[in-house]
Amino acid sequence: MRWMSPREYARLQGIDELPPTCSTRNELLLGFGDAVCVPVIHWIDRHLLTPLFESVAAGRKRRIGHARQSYA
Numbered sequence: 001m002r003w004m005s006p007r008e009y010a011r012l013q014g015i016d017e018l019p020p021t022c023s024t025r026n027e028l029l030l031g032f033g034d035a036v037c038v039p040v041i042h043w044i045d046r047h048l049l050t051p052l053f054e055s056v057a058a059g060r061k062r063r064i065g066h067a068r069q070s071y072a
Contacts, residue, residue: 006032013037 006028010018013035018028 009033014039 004012006018006025009029009032010016013032014037
């Protein structure tokens with residue numbers, strides 16, 4: 001086993017070039033260690049979060065509509 005290089009971490013995040021503002025290896029490793037890969041977050045939103053929120057909203061609409069009918 002070995003540590004990955006900062007360039008390898010950057011490529012995992014979808015970044016082709018290393019940022020010029022970070023000068024040391026530790027700064028680069030810290031930056032990529034805290035980073036979030038945007039395509040992964042987009043996939044989670046599209047396939048998990050949005051369907052979950054839509055199903056919760058649909059359930060609320062059904063309950064509200066059912067409650068209005070029972071009081072009428």
